[in-house]
Amino acid sequence: MTQINSVNYSSALLDVVIIGGGLVGGLTALLLAQGGVQATVLDAAPILDEEKTLAVANPRVLALSQATIHLLKTVDVWDNIARQMPYTGMQVWNKNGYGEINFGYASEQFPTAEQSLGSMVEPSVLNLAIQHKMLEQLRDYRTQVKVIRVEQGVNCWIIKLADGTELKTKLVIGADGANSFVRDQAFIDFDILDYKQAGLTCAIRTAQPHQYMARQIFHPTGPLAFLPMASLNSDQAEHWISIVWTLPDDYADEFAELDDADFCQLLTHESHHMLGEVLEATSRAKFPLKARAAQRYVKNGLALIGDAAHVIHPLAGQGVNIGCLDAAILCDVLLHDLKRGVWAHEQTLKRYEHQRKGQNDAMMHSMSTIGFIESTELFPLVWARNFALKQVEKQPFLKDQFMAQANGLSSLKATRYAV
Ligand SMILES: Cc1cc2nc3c(=O)[nH]c(=O)nc-3n(C[C@H](O)[C@H](O)[C@H](O)COP(=O)(O)OP(=O)(O)OC[C@H]3O[C@@H](n4cnc5c(N)ncnc54)[C@H](O)[C@@H]3O)c2cc1C
Numbered sequence: 001m002t003q004i005n006s007v008n009y010s011s012a013l014l015d016v017v018i019i020g021g022g023l024v025g026g027l028t029a030l031l032l033a034q035g036g037v038q039a040t041v042l043d044a045a046p047i048l049d050e051e052k053t054l055a056v057a058n059p060r061v062l063a064l065s066q067a068t069i070h071l072l073k074t075v076d077v078w079d080n081i082a083r084q085m086p087y088t089g090m091q092v093w094n095k096n097g098y099g100e101i102n103f104g105y106a107s108e109q110f111p112t113a114e115q116s117l118g119s120m121v122e123p124s125v126l127n128l129a130i131q132h133k134m135l136e137q138l139r140d141y142r143t144q145v146k147v148i149r150v151e152q153g154v155n156c157w158i159i160k161l162a163d164g165t166e167l168k169t170k171l172v173i174g175a176d177g178a179n180s181f182v183r184d185q186a187f188i189d190f191d192i193l194d195y196k197q198a199g200l201t202c203a204i205r206t207a208q209p210h211q212y213m214a215r216q217i218f219h220p221t222g223p224l225a226f227l228p229m230a231s232l233n234s235d236q237a238e239h240w241i242s243i244v245w246t247l248p249d250d251y252a253d254e255f256a257e258l259d260d261a262d263f264c265q266l267l268t269h270e271s272h273h274m275l276g277e278v279l280e281a282t283s284r285a286k287f288p289l290k291a292r293a294a295q296r297y298v299k300n301g302l303a304l305i306g307d308a309a310h311v312i313h314p315l316a317g318q319g320v321n322i323g324c325l326d327a328a329i330l331c332d333v334l335l336h337d338l339k340r341g342v343w344a345h346e347q348t349l350k351r352y353e354h355q356r357k358g359q360n361d362a363m364m365h366s367m368s369t370i371g372f373i374e375s376t377e378l379f380p381l382v383w384a385r386n387f388a389l390k391q392v393e394k395q396p397f398l399k400d401q402f403m404a405q406a407n408g409l410s411s412l413k414a415t416r417y418a419v
Helices: 024-035 050-055 068-074 123-137 181-185 250-258 260-272 318-336 348-373 378-393 396-406
Strands: 002-004 018-020 040-043 062-064 085-087 088-092 100-104 118-121 142-143 147-152 157-161 166-169 170-176 188-208 213-219 221-230 240-248 278-296 303-305
Touching: 018 024, 018 157, 024 040, 024 123, 024 318, 050 123, 062 068, 062 318, 068 118, 068 318, 085 123, 085 221, 118 123, 147 181, 181 303, 188 250, 221 303, 240 250, 250 278, 260 278, 278 348, 303 348, 318 348
Parallel strands: 018 040, 018 170, 040 142, 088 213, 170 303
Antiparallel strands: 002 142, 062 118, 085 118, 088 100, 147 157, 157 166, 188 240, 188 278, 213 221, 221 240
């Protein structure tokens, strides 16, 4: 086991242990540290090798909302992200219909922060920046840790590690992703919806530049997203795109096996030549798509955040964004009550659950419904979706509502992290 910045706390009762130091767990630890609370962070993964991480293009990017970017700025991570690609517009349309909706605009120049709607960042490049900041700011951050048990004791939780270490804490935060061990150990049930689909992702180079626009076509088989991504070198910098192609499992298996030339040809055709020919495709990867929703987010002295609490369909690119909002709301209620001398009380944790679960469940259901409606060929639904897209396109007010929902800033309004 590698221990980094580790203090021997074995006999002490810790204030908080975060299990999972990915983007959501890491952000939580940094927001707490800023509020004067040092968390112990345990992560199964190793510290990333900077040179190796930056030398390859990830097969996928995360579309980060303005709220997530604001939170990353708050903890001084944003400016240390090695590469990212802002976008100024979004275009969504149906393959077999006339419905189309546009947000923002295409840009010829690299956008300023004020012009961009959000930014595309590769997960490993983001994790690298988060890890560096945790190493700098946290006193007890341990990587390559195997947690073998999480159990409730008297007024505390006991965490057992494979090397025999036992930690006692007043609060456990489960930020350990979709297959959360913490969730299982706390006997928190979850609902699961298997879409029987996979997300096929890869980095591609196109003949025409992306003009800082994210594009998504709804095919009967599922959406195909073209997301502008930062390139590894300045040559053809505006021609690199990350695709997320949602497909039924058997199609995804077949397309994943195609040789590069056939795959590029297929993508050129399925994207309606929107950026001309697809010239190159690298780093293909496949992710099974399943929605998961924990039936509760909290128990006495324990909270779930991020994918440990909810996994949603990637078509809206919101998974990590709603996880970062969980982190902000949880830290806000914890730090608010700490000022009154109360730490991680049951009522404090319930306020977090109350503020996040309804919103996250609603987002999850709407993504599942859109996924169904957009991939159906049933005539009334095809008509309804085209009509709905056209109506929204004609109504600036509705489009503003959509954007306000997507940028996440309204969820931070009543918190210490308000913009
Ligand atoms: C194809 C695809 C495209 C996506 N696109 C977007 C997008 O555009 N925008 C967006 O917002 N979201 C997107 N998402 C969702 C996003 O990737 C997730 O929501 C996000 O990674 C969840 O972050 P997390 O920190 O909760 O979990 P994770 O990123 O899974 O991190 C979990 C951490 O916990 C650690 N861990 C796991 N188990 C243990 C254990 N037992 N003990 C200790 N540590 C442990 C891991 O090492 C890891 O560091 C996409 C997802 C997919 C599949």
